[in-house]
Amino acid sequence: MTAFAVGDRVRVRDSVPDGNPRTPGYLRGRAGVIVRSYGVVVNPLDHHAPYPPLHSVVFPLGEGVTDPHAEVLADLHDDWLERAE
Amino acid sequence: MTSNDEGHVHIHEMESHIEAVETDLEYFRRKRLEPRVLHFLRRGIIGFADLLDADPRGGGDSLVGDDPQRREVAGEAGSAGPIDEARIRAIEDRLDALVHAIAATTLPLNGATVAIEDGRRERGDYDGFFRITPRPLDATDLATRAATLERRLDDDHRLVEAFTRALIACGRTTAEAIRARHEQATSTGYHNGARIVARAWVDPAFKQRLLETGRAAVRELDIPPGKLGRLGVAENTDDVHNIVVCTLCSCYPHDLLGNPPWWYRTDTYKQRIVEDPRPVMAEMFDLEIPEDTRIRVHDSTSDVRWMVLPQRPPGTDHLDEEALAALVTPESLVGAALVPSPDDA
Numbered sequence: 001m002t003a004f005a006v007g008d009r010v011r012v013r014d015s016v017p018d019g020n021p022r023t024p025g026y027l028r029g030r031a032g033v034i035v036r037s038y039g040v041v042v043n044p045l046d047h048h049a050p051y052p053p054l055h056s057v058v059f060p061l062g063e064g065v066t067d068p069h070a071e072v073l074a075d076l077h078d079d080w081l082e083r084a085e
Numbered sequence: 086m087t088s089n090d091e092g093h094v095h096i097h098e099m100e101s102h103i104e105a106v107e108t109d110l111e112y113f114r115r116k117r118l119e120p121r122v123l124h125f126l127r128r129g130i131i132g133f134a135d136l137l138d139a140d141p142r143g144g145g146d147s148l149v150g151d152d153p154q155r156r157e158v159a160g161e162a163g164s165a166g167p168i169d170e171a172r173i174r175a176i177e178d179r180l181d182a183l184v185h186a187i188a189a190t191t192l193p194l195n196g197a198t199v200a201i202e203d204g205r206r207e208r209g210d211y212d213g214f215f216r217i218t219p220r221p222l223d224a225t226d227l228a229t230r231a232a233t234l235e236r237r238l239d240d241d242h243r244l245v246e247a248f249t250r251a252l253i254a255c256g257r258t259t260a261e262a263i264r265a266r267h268e269q270a271t272s273t274g275y276h277n278g279a280r281i282v283a284r285a286w287v288d289p290a291f292k293q294r295l296l297e298t299g300r301a302a303v304r305e306l307d308i309p310p311g312k313l314g315r316l317g318v319a320e321n322t323d324d325v326h327n328i329v330v331c332t333l334c335s336c337y338p339h340d341l342l343g344n345p346p347w348w349y350r351t352d353t354y355k356q357r358i359v360e361d362p363r364p365v366m367a368e369m370f371d372l373e374i375p376e377d378t379r380i381r382v383h384d385s386t387s388d389v390r391w392m393v394l395p396q397r398p399p400g401t402d403h404l405d406e407e408a409l410a411a412l413v414t415p416e417s418l419v420g421a422a423l424v425p426s427p428d429d430a
Contacts, residue, residue, distance in 0.1 A: 016211075021206075021210075022333060024386070026359065027384075038315065043314040043388050044312075045200060046200055046202055046388070047202035048200050058381070061361060065360060065361045069376065069377060070361070070363055071379070073384065074384040074386060
């Protein structure tokens with residue numbers, strides 16, 4: 001069960017959820033939009049237990065960068081995300 | 086290797102080759118080889134005594150790679166002192182051999198389940214305490230830097246050979262399994278990516294399946310789909326240019342495409358490309374993306390490993406699939422270059 005859907009605005013949590021370190025540090029606290037959802041990705045060669053459902057989230061560039069046509073897409077798991085206004 | 090009119094390599098090109106090997110060697114030692122050895126020791130999969138017993142200096146044929154002849158060529162050049170193209174090539178070949186030898190140790194083991202994530206934790210991706218110290222680079226002249234690399238390659242080849250022999254001696258795997266994995270590692274290269282791209286250019290239905298299903302679609306080209314999570318394919322168009330990075334480690338669909346370009350693993354690239362990609366691409370890769378073309382940086386996080394589907398260059402209407410595949414470069418598969426048009430050649 002995922003808590004989010006394509007089109008949702010989400011914010012990346014500040015603290016590391018138990019057992020899942022895989023979110024880039026520079027994205028913590030930043031808000032973006034979900035553009036694709038994958039469900040749970042089964043990937044036992046990479047990590048022992050499956051992580052929660054996965055989403056592609058698009059973020060604008062960080063503070064102080066003015067390029068209006070550049071963005072970052074990262075694939076983040078449910079447990080790292082919270083709803084953003 | 087690029088050459089000038091007389092067929093010799095420019096000295097500044099030699100320096101960039103040396104620098105690339107220095108960066109890659111430390112990456113593979115600190116991020117792939119030693120964390121794996123340490124993890125196995127810590128978990129009791131092998132013991133310290135097993136490693137010492139397996140020291141290749143005790144004799145025996147090499148299992149995975151270090152060609153003694155190649156080592157002699159490099160050694161002779163090293164003692165002679167001057168640096169030339171042959172010596173640099175020998176160093177690069179020994180680095181390739183090391184990378185493949187390390188890859189050969191990543192195989193299923195009897196009685197132990199090891200995931201890639203274990204290595205990431207072990208090498209300090211999430212906790213600086215575990216990070217392995219880089220070996221200092223104290224020389225400035227190329228000949229000394231080359232000699233240092235040759236010595237370090239000796240050391241690292243010695244360790245990976247001992248590690249491999251210890252795994253076999255402990256009954257965790259067999260020489261046959263190691264050889265099969267080594268063969269697979271040496272035969273996986275970016276030409277798989279080039280074939281995928283060329284097929285997508287000539288077959289729109291395949292392209293659609295590739296964009297939607299990723300790994301499942303590459304079976305159509307008789308490429309084993311691999312098992313490392315999903316394959317994300319980001320399509321470049323007139324409106325959007327995609328570029329790939331993995332800021333957390335260096336995730337890449339290497340089971341399909343072999344290893345990424347060496348700079349993909351550098352901290353400079355990882356840090357800068359996600360901050361402000363347009364000027365960074367211009368500076369690092371001489372790639373000028375028009376200001377009204379959107380740039381999307383894909384930061385991989387291991388459950389989805391990304392590759393770029395570059396645009397088909399102009400002047401290629403008459404080319405067949407095989408000729409198209411020959412145009413594709415490793416850099417274009419991560420979005421750091423356009424595929425060159427044959428008209429530019």
